[in-house]
Amino acid sequence: MLDSATNTNETVINGVRYNAQAGQRPLRVDGCTTVPALFRERCKTLGGRTAHREKDLGIWKPYTWDDYWNHAKWIGMALRKLGLKRGEAVSILSEDRKEWAYFDMGVQAVGGIASGVYTTDSAKQLSYLINNSDSRFLIVEDEEQLDKYLQIEDEVPGLVNVIILEDEGLHDLEHHRCMMISELYEIGKQAAADEPDAFEAEIEAAQPEDTAILVYTSGTTGMPKGAMVSNENIMAAIEAGARRLSVQETDQQLCFLPLCHILERDVSIYFPLAGKCVVNFAESPETVFNNLQEVSPNTFTAVPRVWEKIYSQVLILAQEATPLGRWAYHRAIKAGMTRASYMVDNKPVPAIVTVQYKIWDRLVLRNLRRMLGLDRMRRGGTGAAPISPELIKWFWAIGVPLVEGYGMTETAGLATLNTRDDNRIGTIGTPIPGYEVRIADDGEIQTKGLNNFKGYWRNNEKTAETYTADGWLRTGDVGRIDEDGYVTITGRLKDIIITAGGKNITPAEIESRLKFSHYISDAVIIGDRRKYLTALIMIDQENVEKYAQDKKVPFSNFASLCAAKEIKDLIKAEVDAVNKEFARVEQIKDFRLIDVLLTAEDDELTATMKLKRSYVEKAHAHLIEEMY
Numbered sequence: 001m002l003d004s005a006t007n008t009n010e011t012v013i014n015g016v017r018y019n020a021q022a023g024q025r026p027l028r029v030d031g032c033t034t035v036p037a038l039f040r041e042r043c044k045t046l047g048g049r050t051a052h053r054e055k056d057l058g059i060w061k062p063y064t065w066d067d068y069w070n071h072a073k074w075i076g077m078a079l080r081k082l083g084l085k086r087g088e089a090v091s092i093l094s095e096d097r098k099e100w101a102y103f104d105m106g107v108q109a110v111g112g113i114a115s116g117v118y119t120t121d122s123a124k125q126l127s128y129l130i131n132n133s134d135s136r137f138l139i140v141e142d143e144e145q146l147d148k149y150l151q152i153e154d155e156v157p158g159l160v161n162v163i164i165l166e167d168e169g170l171h172d173l174e175h176h177r178c179m180m181i182s183e184l185y186e187i188g189k190q191a192a193a194d195e196p197d198a199f200e201a202e203i204e205a206a207q208p209e210d211t212a213i214l215v216y217t218s219g220t221t222g223m224p225k226g227a228m229v230s231n232e233n234i235m236a237a238i239e240a241g242a243r244r245l246s247v248q249e250t251d252q253q254l255c256f257l258p259l260c261h262i263l264e265r266d267v268s269i270y271f272p273l274a275g276k277c278v279v280n281f282a283e284s285p286e287t288v289f290n291n292l293q294e295v296s297p298n299t300f301t302a303v304p305r306v307w308e309k310i311y312s313q314v315l316i317l318a319q320e321a322t323p324l325g326r327w328a329y330h331r332a333i334k335a336g337m338t339r340a341s342y343m344v345d346n347k348p349v350p351a352i353v354t355v356q357y358k359i360w361d362r363l364v365l366r367n368l369r370r371m372l373g374l375d376r377m378r379r380g381g382t383g384a385a386p387i388s389p390e391l392i393k394w395f396w397a398i399g400v401p402l403v404e405g406y407g408m409t410e411t412a413g414l415a416t417l418n419t420r421d422d423n424r425i426g427t428i429g430t431p432i433p434g435y436e437v438r439i440a441d442d443g444e445i446q447t448k449g450l451n452n453f454k455g456y457w458r459n460n461e462k463t464a465e466t467y468t469a470d471g472w473l474r475t476g477d478v479g480r481i482d483e484d485g486y487v488t489i490t491g492r493l494k495d496i497i498i499t500a501g502g503k504n505i506t507p508a509e510i511e512s513r514l515k516f517s518h519y520i521s522d523a524v525i526i527g528d529r530r531k532y533l534t535a536l537i538m539i540d541q542e543n544v545e546k547y548a549q550d551k552k553v554p555f556s557n558f559a560s561l562c563a564a565k566e567i568k569d570l571i572k573a574e575v576d577a578v579n580k581e582f583a584r585v586e587q588i589k590d591f592r593l594i595d596v597l598l599t600a601e602d603d604e605l606t607a608t609m610k611l612k613r614s615y616v617e618k619a620h621a622h623l624i625e626e627m628y
Contacts, residue, residue, distance in 0.1 A: 013242050014249070016274055022243055023434020023450050026208060027235040029242075029274055034206040034231040036109040038238075038273045043069035046276060052098045053280045053295075060280065060294070063098055068105070073199045074188030075106030079137060080202070081191040083160055086111030089133040089214055092260070093117040093126065093148070094141035096281050099165050099181065100259045101269050103139055108212050110202045115214035115226070116260020119145060125224075127152040133214055133226055133457065134158055142166040146178070153177070208232035214457055215262050215409045226457030229262070233412040236451035237266055238274050240432035244417045245379070247275030251298040252376075254291060256282035262413040263384050267301045289313070293373035300374075301381035304391075304515075307402065310372060311391060312518045312543050314398075319546070332364035336397030344396055344425045365398050374400050379420055381405060386489065386508050388516035389426040404428055406489065410466065410473060412451035416487050427486040428479075437487055438472065444493050445479045446472040478506060497527045503585050505533070510588070513581060517574040518543050524616050525588070526624055534627040535591040536620055537571060544570070562595035592623040 010017045017030050032038040046065040053060045079090065090107045092114060094100055107114045115133045117126060119141070126148050130138060138159055140146045149162055162178045164170060170180075192199060212231045216224040241247075255268035268279050277298075282291040289310070292300070318329045339357040342349045349357075369375040380395060380402040387404060395402035403418040406428035416437065418429035431437045435449035452473045455463030466474055478496065479489040491506025498504055507525035514523040514535070521540040527533040541558065544567060548555055555561040571593065579587040594616075617624065 011243075014247065014275070016242065016276075018239050018242060021434070022239065022432075023236065025232075025450070027232060027239055027450060029235060029238055033208050033235065034203075034210070035212055035234050035270065035273070036105070036203040036206045036231075038235075039072070039105050039109065040069075040200065040203050042273055042276065049276075050278050051272075052101065053278060054098050055281075055283050055291075062278075068098075068102065071099075071102040071185070072106035072109060073192055074185045075103055076110040076112075076188070076202065077191035077195075077199055078184045078188030079107065079112065080110045080198070081187055082137070084110065084112050084136055086205070087113065087211070089113045089115045089135040090137045090139065091115045091117050091126075091130055091133060091135040092139045093119060093121075093145045094139060094165060095119055095284060096255050096257075096259050096264070096268070097141075097165070098281060099139075101279075104213075104259075104265075104269055108206070109199065111205060111210070113211050113214055115216070116258070116265070117216075118258055118260055121148075123148040123151040127155045128223065129216060130156045130159065132224075136160050138162045140164055143169045146170070206231060208235070209454075211454060213265070215260065215265070217409060225459055225462055227409045228454040228457055229409070229412050230454050233451045233453055234266075234270050236434070236449065237407075237412040237414045238270055240414055240417075240434060240451065241266065241271050242274050243433045244419055245271075245299075245381070247271060247277055247299065249276045251275065251277035251378075252295055253277055253279050253299055254282055254288070254295050254297045255279050256285060256288045256291070257301075257303065261384070262409045263301065263303075263407070266413040267381075289373075291373075293371070296370075296373045296376045298376050298378050299381070300377060301383070303384045304382055304387035305385070305521075307380070307382055307387065307391060307395065308515065308518075308521075308540075310374075311394060312540055314368065314372070315518050316543060316546055319550075328360075328364050332360035332368075333394075333397055335360040336365060336399065337393065340393050340396035344393060344423060346421075346423065361399060369399055374398075377401075379403065383407060386512045388512050390516050392425050406487070408475060410453045410475075411447060411449075412453065414451060415447050415475075424484075424486045427482075427488045429487065430485045431487070437481065439479065439481055440468075440474075442493070443478040443480075443490075445475045445477045445487065445489065447475060448472050497525065497533070498529065499527055499533075499585065500529055500531045501585070505586055507533075510578070510582060510586060513578045514575070517578075519547065519570060519574055526617065526627070530628060532589040533587065534624070535575065535588045536594055536616060536623060537575075537591050538594050539567070539571065541597065558597050559595040562593040568593070590627040592620070592627060594620060594623075 009020050011020050019028055026033050029038055030041055032041055043065045048064050048066060050062040051065045051068045052063040090112050092103050104114045117129055138149060140149060140162060146164055163181055163184050165181050167180050208231045210231050211228040212234055213229050214226040215229055216226050257264035259265055272279050280295045282288045318326055335356045339349055339353050377400050380400050382402060383405045392402050401420045403423055405417040407414040414432050416429040416431050438446050440446050476493050477489050478491050478493050479487055481487050491508040496504055496506055510525050511523045514520050519540055520537055522538040524536045525533055548561060551566060553564050553566045555564055561567060575588050575591055
């Protein structure tokens with residue numbers, strides 16, 4: 001990874017030049033100090049090489065860096081021609097696809113600010129985001145997303161144009177603000193022909209301190225806030241990521257999390273600018289597991305819910321296997337767990353353990369990885385929410401090194417990381433190079449470094465609240481740092497439960513342990529100012545339905561499944577098992593099942609499928625009162 005550099009002021013990682021010292025100003029990646037400049041550098045040097053792949057009529061079709069450059073240039077020049085000024089926002093409302101990257105780069109290249117909108121957001125939320133960001137242009141993917149705009153068009157008078165990516169069902173559309181992407185490209189081509197040097201001149205005008213993107217928080221404690229992430233913030237994340245996470249030019253990646261989320265934006269748009277790897281866009285969130293099998297990526301980053309789903313799929317397959325198959329699976333996992341217990345503690349693996357693992361790897365685990373699309377996986381990554389340490393160890397056992405990291409929108413997506421060779425399960429790793437982490441007197445994790453964001457868009461009050469008097473970012477997370485520098489999150493500052501007896505409890509660890517059960521999808525611990533702890537639990541629909549079918553438990557829908565005595569007994573057994581791991585005051589005395597299926601459209605879930613504690617408690621207050 002790390003090579004000697006001809007210039008002593010530089011470090012070379014996988015052929016890419018970085019500053020000799022991590023986090024040193026001005027941040028340079030191959031001599032570039034801004035995202036648009038790095039984009040230009042890559043497109044000029046890589047040209048005809050594949051940058052993206054996307055499915056077209058069932059076939060994975062490649063798109064080159066030349067395609068990337070040309071489309072971004074046409075977009076940037078067209079928006080500039082239509083009136084976009086430097087520092088003005090453009091909202092992008094689309095699922096992941098190559099055009100998302102084209103618009104992100106095209107907007108930034110001409111000095112605009114790219115602002116993503118979740119496709120699960122309502123028309124009302126879209127209206128708020130457009131007006132709050134003062135977006136001049138709105139990009140919508142298709143007829144479904146266009147309908148949201150049409151519902152609120154009178155509420156967003158500042159919009160100049162709406163650009164539509166797919167014309168299916170819209171051939172007869174006539175609207176003074178709306179145009180198809182093909183029309184935008186034609187405007188851009190003509191503008192580029194009229195001013196052939198303008199696009200590159202705009203790229204040259206970009207400065208490290210310029211706001212590059214707006215990323216809106218999930219709004220769990222009020223209306224979403226637009227976090228201003230600068231070129232320097234992104235370049236700092238790129239640099240730190242390169243120093244900790246090996247990305248090779250031959251790597252294939254799969255993009256499927258929402259690109260308006262900072263994690264996927266880093267992994268699938270910004271990090272590949274440095275790593276020069278190929279990004280494959282999943283067809284949809286529903287097809288991600290099929291696409292994973294088809295692409296078989298070398299690196300794959302996902303939220304815990306996805307890793308939990310993969311684990312659950314394997315358990316179902318194991319249950320449905322023949323007696324010999326189940327026996328072989330359990331023996332293979334046992335051998336893998338023994339090996340993993342040494343590896344995750346960075347200890348040498350005894351020869352006999354290695355031999356046993358290789359036997360079971362050849363007989364079982366290799367085929368399992370191939371079936372899951374994880375056979376080429378050099379590294380898996382997880383973040384954005386807590387994950388069970390036992391789940392991480394299980395993936396190591398099957399031969400998939402899964403490492404946990406931590407970041408937030410306000411840290412440009414990165415703060416701490418574990419790596420394959422520097423890993424401590426149950427922690428979020430050590431601070432990234434050039435970054436500092438400390439624990440405040442109240443236990444809050446606070447950070448300092450060049451990837452800490454500029455502040456909230458037109459909200460100086462909230463920005464001031466987010467930083468300490470001496471310039472450290474308040475993360476809102478509670479944790480500790482051990483003697484080796486590994487950071488552990490124990491909960492959210494605002495989620496700390498103080499029982500009626502005065503005991504302080506951070507619920508995250510208990511919730512994480514519950515979620516390792518393949519029958520439990522999510523859980524919220526209740527107990528603030530109460531005599532004891534209780535829980536609201538979401539069951540894993542697929543696994544619990546399978547259990548009900550195997551045990552001949554009658555049910556007609558999800559609600560009746562949750563109401564079945566046998567299912568309540570099943571979950572009680574899982575809760576009782578978890579209770580044994582905690583002190584009496586931390587044990588769950590009662591629970592209720594949330595008997596409605598939640599999606600990201602529901603208030604209780606964020607777009608990245610995390611339960612919003614305050615919304616859940618409010619929506620299911622009647623269940624909570626039953627337990628007390």
